[in-house]
Structure formats: C-alpha cells, structure tokens
Amino acid sequence: MPRISAPDVTAAKGTRKIAMLAAYDYTSARLAEAAGVDVLLVGDSLAMVVLGHNDTLSVTMEEMLHHVRAVAKGSQSALVVADMPFLSYQVSVETAVANAGRFLKEGRAGAVKLEGGREVAPQVRAMVAAGIPVLGHVGLTPQHLAALGGFKVQSKTAEAAAKLLDDAQALAEAGCFAVVLECIPAPVAAAVTKVLPVPTIGIGAGPDCDGQVLVFHDVLGLYDRLRPRFVKQFGELGEQAVAALTGYVEAVRSSDFPGPEHSFSMTPDALAAFSALIGQNKDTSDSRPTKP
Structure with a gap:
C-alpha cells in the first residue's frame, strides 16, 4: 500500500474522515498503522507523555528528531508529521525552514506541524516553497501556554472565534494542507470546517471536523497525569499493564x-x-x- 501523502489528506476533505494519532516510537507506530490510522503525528507532547515534563516547552529539536526517526521506521503507509518544538520556527523564517527541512531529511517525516495563526504565515509560505508540507494548528496551542494562562478552552467569544477563523484561513492561504483545531467550541469548529478549503483535524473541537486526533497513550489509558474532558479512552491498558x-x-x-x-x-x-x-x-x- 502506498504511503499517504499530504495531498491525499487534503483530498479527503468532504469524502471521508481522517484518523490521526500522536505516537512517539517504533512499536506504537506499528500498532497504530495496523489499526488503519491515516496520519501519525510525532507531537511535542512527548515532552509530557514520554519525557515526564510538565509542559511541551522543554523538548528539543534533537529529542524530536530521535522520536520522529523511530516512528518513521515503524510506519509503512501512514503520513508521518513532525511537530516543530518551541522556538524552532518562531525566531526567523530562515530558521524555520532549516529546522523543518531536518525533519524531512534526517527524520524521514512526510510533513511538519507548527502552532499559530497569521503570525506564522510567512514561515508556512517559505516551508511550502521549499517543498515541505505543513500542518497548521490553532485554538489551544500548548506552546503559548504562558500567554494563554493555562489549558483553557479558546474562542469562546464572538471576537475570539472570528480571529480563529481568520488565522485558520491565513494558514490555508499560506499553503497548509490541513489545520488542527484544538479545544474550541464545537459550533466554531463546524463553521471553520465549512469555510476552510483544507481539512480540519479536531481535538476537543466537536464532531464536525474533517478528522480527529488523540494521543496514543490517552486512547489506550496509559497516561493518567492529565485527562482533558475531550479525551475518550478506548482501553484501560494502564491497569492491565x-x-x-x-x-x-x-x-x-x-x-x-x-x-x-x-x-x-x-x-x-x-x-x-x-x-x-x-x-x-x-x-x-x-x-x-x-x-x-
């Protein structure tokens, strides 16, 4: 079976739901792919789930590359997306392109993900121009945790929801093949999904997104330090383990x-x-x- 590409994900909008899973190593990648997962996101959440940090800010490029390589080796057909860690793309467009390129060249990922809206559109354009597929991410963006004041639902006011839509559109216009919507009201996610020409991938954003993403350890009940309301456990493997x-x-x-x-x-x-x-x-x- 040929590997799913970023254009394949974009083409899925309006035709079928996209199943994405955040996974961090060779074994979890193989298990997820055997289950039919379309996209494997090597999320910077590995800082918390795998490395034991309290947030996602501490993980480094080298640590991310290490785990991206492992997931890529365990995957044969799913699209592997590497999450760009804090300050790996915000400093400058040039730095962003160089670091994104490392994920494809050294990590063997098929795409990268970054957080932010209109403010990171220049980085997205430059990456796409360099041949690097980019997945956007708006709403609750964990790398902005200090500015957001914690893990809170975003876009609850009309003004905030309108800004989120503007940010999502800016990402699509810059060339993102899809956009993650995290922890926002379901009606807002539904409106964004209807307007956006590329798929939306929801996490805590209701049922109307074009796809959904959860963390491997959350789905299997392996991580109990943080259990957001939007997480559904499909197994209790932690207790069994x-x-x-x-x-x-x-x-x-x-x-x-x-x-x-x-x-x-x-x-x-x-x-x-x-x-x-x-x-x-x-x-x-x-x-x-x-x-x-």
Missing part, C-alpha cells in the same frame, strides 16, 4: 519464573566437560607456590 507487571514481580520473588520451559539445557557430555573445566580452573587459581 500494572497487573501484568505485578504478576511478573511476584513470579520472580517466588521463583515461579523462569520455569523449565523458559530455560535452555546442555547435553550431558557438554555439562560434564564444563564441570570438569570449572574444577580444573578452580584448582589452578587456588594453588600457591610452596615456601622453602
């Missing part, structure tokens, strides 16, 4: 594991020769020169 690991610890301590079926044997002759060899080496090492 603790139960399985508890069984392992108890089996080790009770000597029930490993059993004969988990061990390897030797032929009687090889074992006898090995025992003799150990005895000979022991005798040699224990010998001491006799004093006159």
Whole structure:
C-alpha cells in the first residue's frame, strides 16, 4: 500500500474522515498503522507523555528528531508529521525552514506541524516553497501556554472565534494542507470546517471536523497525569499493564519464573566437560607456590 501523502489528506476533505494519532516510537507506530490510522503525528507532547515534563516547552529539536526517526521506521503507509518544538520556527523564517527541512531529511517525516495563526504565515509560505508540507494548528496551542494562562478552552467569544477563523484561513492561504483545531467550541469548529478549503483535524473541537486526533497513550489509558474532558479512552491498558507487571514481580520473588520451559539445557557430555573445566580452573587459581 502506498504511503499517504499530504495531498491525499487534503483530498479527503468532504469524502471521508481522517484518523490521526500522536505516537512517539517504533512499536506504537506499528500498532497504530495496523489499526488503519491515516496520519501519525510525532507531537511535542512527548515532552509530557514520554519525557515526564510538565509542559511541551522543554523538548528539543534533537529529542524530536530521535522520536520522529523511530516512528518513521515503524510506519509503512501512514503520513508521518513532525511537530516543530518551541522556538524552532518562531525566531526567523530562515530558521524555520532549516529546522523543518531536518525533519524531512534526517527524520524521514512526510510533513511538519507548527502552532499559530497569521503570525506564522510567512514561515508556512517559505516551508511550502521549499517543498515541505505543513500542518497548521490553532485554538489551544500548548506552546503559548504562558500567554494563554493555562489549558483553557479558546474562542469562546464572538471576537475570539472570528480571529480563529481568520488565522485558520491565513494558514490555508499560506499553503497548509490541513489545520488542527484544538479545544474550541464545537459550533466554531463546524463553521471553520465549512469555510476552510483544507481539512480540519479536531481535538476537543466537536464532531464536525474533517478528522480527529488523540494521543496514543490517552486512547489506550496509559497516561493518567492529565485527562482533558475531550479525551475518550478506548482501553484501560494502564491497569492491565500494572497487573501484568505485578504478576511478573511476584513470579520472580517466588521463583515461579523462569520455569523449565523458559530455560535452555546442555547435553550431558557438554555439562560434564564444563564441570570438569570449572574444577580444573578452580584448582589452578587456588594453588600457591610452596615456601622453602
């Protein structure tokens, strides 16, 4: 099956829903792709979910590249999108293009994602001109957490909603192949989706978006430090994992594991020769020169 491309995602608008998942390593990429996920986003949320930080601001380009490479290796057909970390694209257009290019060249991603609206349109245009597909992101933008005052629903007033629509349109006009809408009222997301010529990918933005994205660990119930209202857990693998690991610890301590079926044997002759060899080496090492 050929790999899904950014133009394929754009072409899906109005024809089918797009399933996106944030994943961070080779194994999760393989599992997600086996389930039929269209787009694998290597989100900067790995700072929290994988690296244990309290926000997304601490993750570096090198850390992101490390995880993007792993996801790309585990994916054969899904579009891999690399999330550009804080200050990797805001400083200048030139820096933005250079860092985005690294994700395609070194990370083997098929596209990049950045946060912001009209203010990052110049970066988007330059990336697209350089042949780098770009996924936009407006609404709750975690890299702007300090300015937003925390994880809060955005665009709740008429003015704020109008600005969000303007930002989303600016991103589409700059060349984004799709736009993520995070944590905004469902009617606002529906209006943006209707107007925008490219797909919208919702996360906490209601059912009318062209697609949805959640985090791998949230879907499976593996991360419990933060549970936003918009997250639906489709499994409780965290509880199952603790139960399985508890069984392992108890089996080790009770000597029930490993059993004969988990061990390897030797032929009687090889074992006898090995025992003799150990005895000979022991005798040699224990010998001491006799004093006159």
